Amino acid sequence: MRTKAQRDGNLRPIAEVAAQLDLSPDSVEPYGHYKAKLDHRLAAGDPPTGARLILVTAINPTVLGEGKTVHTIGLAQALQHIGHRAVCTVRQPSMGPIFGIKGGGTGGGRSCVEPRVEIDLHLTGDFHAVAAANNLLAAAIDTSIAMDNPLHMDPERVTWRRVVDINDRALRQVRTGLGGSKNGIPRDAAFDITSASEVMAILALSTDLADMRRRLGSIVVGETLSGKAITAEEIGAAGAMAAILKDALDPTLVQTTEGTPALVHTGPFANIAHGNCSVVADRLAGRICDYVVTEAGFGADMGAEKFVDIKVPVSGMPPAAAVVVVTVRALKVHSGKYKVRAGRPLPPEMAECDVEAVEAGCANLEAHLANLTAFGIPCVVAINRFPTDHPEELATIRRQAEAGGAVAVAESEVFARGGEGGRALAEAVVAASAGGAVQLRGAYAPKAPLKTKIEALATGVYGAGSVCFEARAAEQLGRLESAGHGGLPICMAKTQYSLSHDPKLRGRPTGFEFPVNELRLQAGAGFVVVLAGDIMTMPGMGRTPAYLDIDLDADGNVTGM
Amino acid sequence: MRTKAQRDGNLRPIAEVAAQLDLSPDSVEPYGHYKAKLDHRLAAGDPPTGARLILVTAINPTVLGEGKTVHTIGLAQALQHIGHRAVCTVRQPSMGPIFGIKGGGTGGGRSCVEPRVEIDLHLTGDFHAVAAANNLLAAAIDTSIAMDNPLHMDPERVTWRRVVDINDRALRQVRTGLGGSKNGIPRDAAFDITSASEVMAILALSTDLADMRRRLGSIVVGETLSGKAITAEEIGAAGAMAAILKDALDPTLVQTTEGTPALVHTGPFANIAHGNCSVVADRLAGRICDYVVTEAGFGADMGAEKFVDIKVPVSGMPPAAAVVVVTVRALKVHSGKYKVRAGRPLPPEMAECDVEAVEAGCANLEAHLANLTAFGIPCVVAINRFPTDHPEELATIRRQAEAGGAVAVAESEVFARGGEGGRALAEAVVAASAGGAVQLRGAYAPKAPLKTKIEALATGVYGAGSVCFEARAAEQLGRLESAGHGGLPICMAKTQYSLSHDPKLRGRPTGFEFPVNELRLQAGAGFVVVLAGDIMTMPGMGRTPAYLDIDLDADGNVTGM
Known part of the structure; x- marks a missing residue:
């Protein structure tokens, strides 16, 4: 009889991972052999100041994803390779996309969090x-x-x-x-x-x-x-x-492909939620390592902006640097010349060298670099390398990124090679973060009226020419202001595929009218959700959902996930 | 900082409980320090024959419950006290009643499964x-x-x-x-x-x-x-x-108040479901001890009948004896003379000696004893002792139970005194089960038509004079028979408070018309759910739901549950 432990291959027992972090066994609750909840009280007290917090973000992705989770995990591994103590903090995947659209949320290749199936399914509940x-x-x-x-x-x-x-x-x-x-x-x-x-x-x-x-x-x-x-x-x-x-406030400790400690906590979906890992996870990680690598969902217009304006004011942990993940593939899509679709192979012509398309698509990268630089965060651009990339395309990205304000550009092969494939990136991040926690400048003044804050996001961060408040939204704006909620930050819900509200507007659209449809008060969370465009807070499944391929084999292993 | 382990008082580490059962650590997955999932493959192979299976059931309860879970746990403890290796298998409580009606599903007094709050809430998910x-x-x-x-x-x-x-x-x-x-x-x-x-x-x-x-x-x-x-x-x-x-098929190992091993698995609600612990849990327990004590939900007309006609045909583990739990309180209610209400104190006059009421209420006990005896199961009646019971009332129950076919009657104080309070019960159970697994006779012939099986339950087990099929039910009956599902057993959904379909008919009603409203095929489970009377498969909360009193204290302990 093969045991579950054997089934999980060569993972380290989680007790060993916890011991390496000098965590008292009393603070570690095992959930099986490879997951453990850490007592949230390990994060108590003032925000930690000893560790550098690295924010991993990206350009506006395609439906395929551009490798942000892979790089959050891979960078933590790479920092270990060059001699630092690193922990990554990632969001728990939602079962929605796992059964809806092919692919989980645990990274990929040689930069995963493990055990993948358990993390993609219930994790610790x-x-x-x-x-x-x-x-x-x-x-x-x-x-x-x-x-x-x-x-x-x-x-x-x-x-x-x-x-x-x-x-x-x-x-x-x-x-x-x-x-x-x-x-x-x-x-x-x-x-x-x-x-x-x-x-x-x-x-x-x-x-x-x-x-x-x-x-x-x-x-x-x-x-x-x-x-x-x-x-x-x-x-x-x-x-x-x-x-x-009560137990859900305790983050879950797991390990990466290379055995690096990782904390998994709270939800994804920076398009409709704030989409950042928890304050407790970041603070806890900050007490047990030198580099905390954390991921903010989707493009820097979504997760990273919410990190700056919603999460850091609570966590008290500003970042020391940001990593902006790009792919040649996504930049080509941002040129408007190519289209990719979920669950379909890439159009073969996308593998051809097309410097012009990459250059055009870099407009999207430049917008995100401009925003992050305005927030006060030094940016390292990580080029997520694919075998089909051409040297001229990579050189173009490097040139455009540097011109756009990146303090460094590094090619990365953490997917194929794990931490070893991210050495250059890790070294660039260490250099870029040498100044320690930055003095953050948010996208808006926290005490400004809600309308002003929404306009600041739309015109300042997304590039809109104007904002149109639908009747319902305008009425809600008035009610929220008069009820005393005007001082709350904004949690924007909009498409992740564009800087704008319209998924078809690739690259760096400007001058568009940004439509605000609805406001939803989340007074306990401490923000106002603003819905723009056709965004929905309940996704749907398509014609060939991922669950069709998922099954159990005779040994009880999950297949097709 | 008080650790969670300290918070849980003097529980034994679950690894120690597992080791006592000679379980290989590879088959045990800890979930925190006091819960562990056991690999369901420990239950593989033919049904175990070495252990005696004891079925704990009851008369029709009042809304207060008559102590069936307490006795399932307490009897396992008592069997340990008199030198036997015993394990109890109980159902996981539902969060519905925990937040809806005061009280969880983990026993009470000195006969609980622990840690109670964790078992009442998510357990292992x-x-x-x-x-x-x-x-x-x-x-x-x-x-x-x-x-x-x-x-x-x-x-x-x-x-x-x-x-x-x-x-x-x-x-x-x-x-x-x-x-x-x-x-x-x-x-x-x-x-x-x-x-x-x-x-x-x-x-x-x-x-x-x-x-x-x-x-x-x-x-x-x-x-x-x-x-x-x-x-x-x-x-x-x-x-x-x-x-x-895939992991939900693994039962969860916990411990009783006295450290006796207990398996918790699958759901309650024998009024609307089959309401028995899992086949895997019973089989697994049967391999690691001499006595498996398992609970079937509500009165013997519900959980125990489904145990006989639905569960045993799958598990291949017939019982060696049954314990029928009664209280003086519930028998008085079955006389029709007294009413009790959830969340309210008992009427003070119920504490007075009332032999006549007890004697009248014993009609309900006699019906269940007749049914269980007809199934071929030797019955021990356990009188769940309360301080307000009078000796004349207890003597009446003893006399009526023996006349009704009980092979033994034992007073039990497992609530107040743990296993020590159940010695007499345990000894009676050991004697009653000496013949080993019985030759079970179900309530109906498995291959009989659905209509015949429903009529057999209604008239044979519940005491109805006739059965009335509503038009919809009659049509569904025809469709299910012609689709080839006629050979499935019946999973009756009806009130738990009466032998009949009507919660107001206490005692041992006879001659009533039993109304069948609807049939629902559950082909994967392998039975047909039959809805009778006003039963609903989604409960509601009342005017003062239990959640109003539940909170966290400053130390993170759950209060009011």
């Missing part, structure tokens, strides 16, 4: 805990309304949504409470994917259990018939939500 | 895995319909339901796919509580991963426009569901 807490609150709201509505809640103004960690388009808009009064009151309702839950954001931004408990209580779930906000605290569910989430 | 697999299939069905419907599924005849492990009345009947064609096709849909999912039943009844995979593929999710059944295999989701569930 945090996403499930988030969904349970979120949905308990939803049931509590409908119960309160059905049981004589003591809070005088307006059923038409319930803003709290249920969640599920599956791409389920049929749940985007539903009507609940049908079938008679024993089932409550019929009303329009909606489901989001779990990562978009305010509860996920609260988990990511809480510094300890007391902070998490307070934030859960501050969630605004709707309004009374006379227009007064109603909180989760008033519903009476915040304490139970905290109980459900 | 199996319920979450069941919900994820169930809801992936639901999303896959709607995706298939939305994407040109290649299987020609009739959207009005989708029978697969989504699940959530929360008492959420608003989700009993919903309309999904609203908001335009990008969200699919609008249709009526429903959510059940997770324990009622066919996936939960499959997990409980599968003997290994291959069996589970096959059963998942056999799930019937609906029909084509021309009336042909469509399976999860045809939808293409069964492999991915198996991947999601």
Whole structure:
């Protein structure tokens, strides 16, 4: 009988990985042989200042992804190769894309976090805990309304949504409470994917259990018939939500392909959420190593901007440098000359040398470099090397990146060669981060009105010429300002494929009108979600979803994932 | 800093509990310091024959519960006290009642499974895995319909339901796919509580991963426009569901208050599901001890009958004896003279000696003893002692039980005194089970038509005078018979508070008409669910739900649960 340990090949026991970090066994809870939860209290106290925080971000990706997770992991490995103690902090993958679009969220090649299948599926159950807490609150709201509505809640103004960690388009808009009064009151309702839950954001931004408990209580779930906000605290569910989430605040320790320690925590989806790993994970990592490598989701217009304006104000850990991952492939797509599609092979002509297309596509890179430089962060451009890249194309990227403000450009082969393939990148990052934590400048003044902040993002970061607030959004803007939420930062929800709101606008679009459709208060998380363009907070599955290929073999191994 | 280990008091490390069972460390996956998953392959091969299986059941309970879980745990402890190696197998509690009605599902007093809060909440994530697999299939069905419907599924005849492990009345009947064609096709849909999912039943009844995979593929999710059944295999989701569930087939090892090994696996709710612990858990326990004590949910008309007619035919492990738990309190309620309500103190007059009421209530006990005796199982009646019991009342129960066919009657104080309080019960169980596994006689002939089996349950087990099939049920009966499912056993869904379908009919009602409202095929689980009376497969929360009292204290301990 082959044991599960044997099935996982040559991974190091997680107890050994933890011991290498000098963690007391009392702070380490094993979950199987290769995962362990670390007590969040290891992150207690003031933000750590000894470690350099490296932010890994990217240009606007194609549907194939450009290797940001691979480089977050690979850079941590490479830093170990050149003699530093490094830990990477990555987000837990969502089961939505894993079963919806081919591919998980654990890196690839020689730069993965392991055990991959366990990380791609339940890991240590945090996403499930988030969904349970979120949905308990939803049931509590409908119960309160059905049981004589003591809070005088307006059923038409319930803003709290249920969640599920599956791409389920049929749940985007539903009507609940049908079938008679024993089932409550019929009303329009909606489901989001779990990562978009305010509860996920609260988990990511809480510094300890007391902070998490307070934030859960501050969630605004709707309004009374006379227009007064109603909180989760008033519903009476915040304490139970905290109980459900008590272990989810502990990040999960795993290892990379090369045995480098990695922390996995909280959710992805920087297009519809803030899409950064947790404050607790970064702070904890900062106490046990010299370099913390963390990933912010999608392009620098999304995850990295939210890192700057939402996460760092809470974590108190500004970065020392950023890595901007690019591929020749994506730059060619940004030229507008080529198209790639998920689950399809690349058009063969994309493998030909096309310096002109790469040069045109570099406009996208330049925009992100300009934004990151404006934030005050030194940038290293990492070219994620593919066998089909041509030297002239690479030279073009190097030239354009340097002209665009990059302090260094490094070719990287961490996918194919692991940490060894990232030596040049690691050395460039060490040099670029020598000044330590930077003095960050956000995309907007935190105390500016919401409208001003949205305009600053649209015109300053995305390149819009103007902003158009739809009637509903304009009304919500007024209500949020007068309710005293004007000082909150913005969590923009828009397409990840373009600097703009429109996935078809590649490269560096300018002068476009940026449409703001809807605002959603997330008072517990401490921001206002702004929806722009056709973005949806519940993805759908396509014609050939990834689950069709996934199965178990006779030995109980997962195949096709 | 107090560690989590210290917080859990004087529990034994789970590795020590596992070592005591001579389990190889390779087969034990720790989940924290006090829980471990055991490789389901420890249960492989023919059913074990060395251990005696003791089935713990009860009379029809009140809303307060009569101590069946307490006695499952307490009897295992008591058997250890008198020198036997015993393991109990109990169901994982559902979060629905934990947040809905006061009280968890981990026993009580000196007969608990520990750590209680962890077991009551996520345990090792199996319920979450069941919900994820169930809801992936639901999303896959709607995706298939939305994407040109290649299987020609009739959207009005989708029978697969989504699940959530929360008492959420608003989700009993919903309309999904609203908001335009990008969200699919609008249709009526429903959510059940997770324990009622066919996936939960499959997990409980599968003997290994291959069996589970096959059963998942056999799930019937609906029909084509021309009336042909469509399976999860045809939808293409069964492999991915198996991947999601691969670790959920491993039972979780925990310990009792006294350190006795206990396996926790699969779901409760014998009123709407089969409500038994898993086949894998029983088989695995049967290989590592002399006495396996297992619990079947609610009264013997529900969980125990399903144990006999659904579980044993799969497990191949007939019991050697049954324990029927009674309380003076519940017998008084069965007299019709007293009422108890959840969350309220008992009426003070119930503490007075009332032999007449106890004697009248014993009619309920006698019915269960008659049924269990007809199944061929020797019965020991366990009187769950309360300080308010009077000697004359106890003598009455003893007399009535013996007259009703019990081979022994024992007073038990396992709640107050742990295993020591169950010595007499344990000795009675050892004597009653001396004949080893019995020759079971089910409530009906397995190959009889569905209608005959339903009638056998209603008139033979519940005491009905006749059965009334509503039009819909009669039509479904015909369809299931002609589709070749007539040979499946019945999984009855009815109230747990009465032998009948009507919670108000206490004691031993006879001559009533038993109404069958609906049939639901669960082809993967291998049975037909029959709904009778007002039973619902999604509970609701009441006016003062338990979550109102639950919170975290400053040390991160859960309070109020």
